[in-house]
Amino acid sequence: AQIIIDLAQLDRIPPxxxxxxxxxxxxxxxxxxxxxxxxxxxxxxxxxxxAVIYDQPPGALAEELISWGVLxxxx
Amino acid sequence: AQIIIDLAQLDRIPPxxxxxxxxxxxxxxxxxxxxxxxxxxxxxxxxxxxAVIYDQPPGALAEELISWGVLxxxx
Ligand SMILES: Nc1nc2c(ncn2[C@@H]2O[C@@H]3COP(=O)(O)O[C@H]4[C@@H](O)[C@H](n5cnc6c(=O)[nH]c(N)nc65)O[C@@H]4COP(=O)(O)O[C@H]3[C@H]2O)c(=O)[nH]1
Ligand SMILES: Nc1nc2c(ncn2[C@@H]2O[C@@H]3COP(=O)(O)O[C@H]4[C@@H](O)[C@H](n5cnc6c(=O)[nH]c(N)nc65)O[C@@H]4COP(=O)(O)O[C@H]3[C@H]2O)c(=O)[nH]1
Ligand SMILES: Nc1nc2c(ncn2[C@@H]2O[C@@H]3COP(=O)(O)O[C@H]4[C@@H](O)[C@H](n5cnc6c(=O)[nH]c(N)nc65)O[C@@H]4COP(=O)(O)O[C@H]3[C@H]2O)c(=O)[nH]1
Ligand SMILES: Nc1nc2c(ncn2[C@@H]2O[C@@H]3COP(=O)(O)O[C@H]4[C@@H](O)[C@H](n5cnc6c(=O)[nH]c(N)nc65)O[C@@H]4COP(=O)(O)O[C@H]3[C@H]2O)c(=O)[nH]1
Numbered sequence: 195a196q197i198i199i200d201l202a203q204l205d206r207i208p209p210x211x212x213x214x215x216x217x218x219x220x221x222x223x224x225x226x227x228x229x230x231x232x233x234x235x236x237x238x239x240x241x242x243x244x245a246v247i248y249d250q251p252p253g254a255l256a257e258e259l260i261s262w263g264v265l266x267x268x269x
Numbered sequence: 270a271q272i273i274i275d276l277a278q279l280d281r282i283p284p285x286x287x288x289x290x291x292x293x294x295x296x297x298x299x300x301x302x303x304x305x306x307x308x309x310x311x312x313x314x315x316x317x318x319x320a321v322i323y324d325q326p327p328g329a330l331a332e333e334l335i336s337w338g339v340l341x342x343x344x
Contacts, residue, residue, distance in 0.1 A: 196269070197241055199234045203263045214247045215264070241269075271344070272316055274309045278338045289322045290339070316344075 199219055204212055219234050228234070245252040259265035274294055279287055294309050303309070320327040334340035 198266045272311050273341045
């Protein structure tokens with residue numbers, strides 16, 4: 195189950211909700227030099243890290259990101 | 270310092286020496302579905318794993334791979 199972030203959709207989420215994920219994705223893009231994607235695949239570990247950042251259980255965060263259209267439903 | 274494996278050069282290393290690295294690289298290529306490269310970049314952690322497989326200190330293994338032309342000298 196791969197974690198694929200839809201960057202175009204993330205751009206449309208209000209910053210008070212999508213901000214932490216947007217900053218995290220931007221940091222990874224910079225570390226890689228990956229500016230080609232409309233998507234960004236990240237590691238399974240990253241979902242746990244993001245769950246700490248969002249102060250939610252990983253499963254609940256995944257549900258929320260799916261409801262925003264930012265994360266693929268199979269994640 | 271990125272770990273970039275030259276797959277074309279690796280093909281030319283005798284299997285008794287290059288075999289373990291070739292199998293490891295093939296496993297990563299399969300997990301990714303990455304068949305486009307003549308190079309394969311792997312994680313810093315992977316050098317430590319390979320060092321266990323080759324039963325050498327990571328620095329010594331890196332030196333050997335560089336001497337085969339398989340690993341970039343900056344690694
Ligand atoms: N397709 C694929 N390639 C992989 C994978 N893991 C490693 N690589 C390749 O190996 C290079 C070095 O990985 P690193 O030492 O972990 O060093 C990485 C890592 O520390 C960090 N990074 C990049 N992407 C992610 C990510 O999605 N999550 C996290 N937590 N860190 C990342 O940035 C560094 C540089 O990244 P890159 O320039 O992309 O350079 C990466 C990439 O070319 C993988 O699962 N799939
Ligand atoms: N730029 C970018 N594109 C993404 C990302 N996630 C998904 N994609 C797109 O979706 C396909 C699958 O990506 P993947 O699972 O990372 O699987 C990739 C990846 O594992 C590997 N790969 C391709 N190019 C590179 C590269 O420049 N560096 C590294 N480290 N791996 C690569 O080969 C597989 C197949 O690649 P493609 O046929 O090109 O097809 C890729 C690419 O078109 C992302 O985070 N960034
Ligand atoms: N030890 C090791 N394992 C590897 C390597 N490449 C791939 N894998 C394993 O294969 C899984 C799928 O890789 P992917 O299709 O490239 O799909 C990857 C890739 O699209 C992206 N990704 C993760 N780390 C990096 C990175 O450092 N650089 C780049 N460019 N993409 C990354 O996130 C996706 C999911 O990553 P994971 O959940 O970690 O899941 C990864 C990881 O378990 C490698 O060089 N070394
Ligand atoms: N997860 C994922 N990440 C992607 C994908 N395509 C590109 N990237 C990310 O975007 C960076 C630049 O890719 P590039 O311009 O295609 O240019 C790449 C590519 O042409 C080549 N390259 C280096 N290592 C690999 C590798 O392991 N596999 C492949 N297929 N190409 C590689 O060298 C350049 C630098 O590679 P990286 O350091 O890996 O850095 C890559 C990688 O972090 C993708 O499909 N999935």
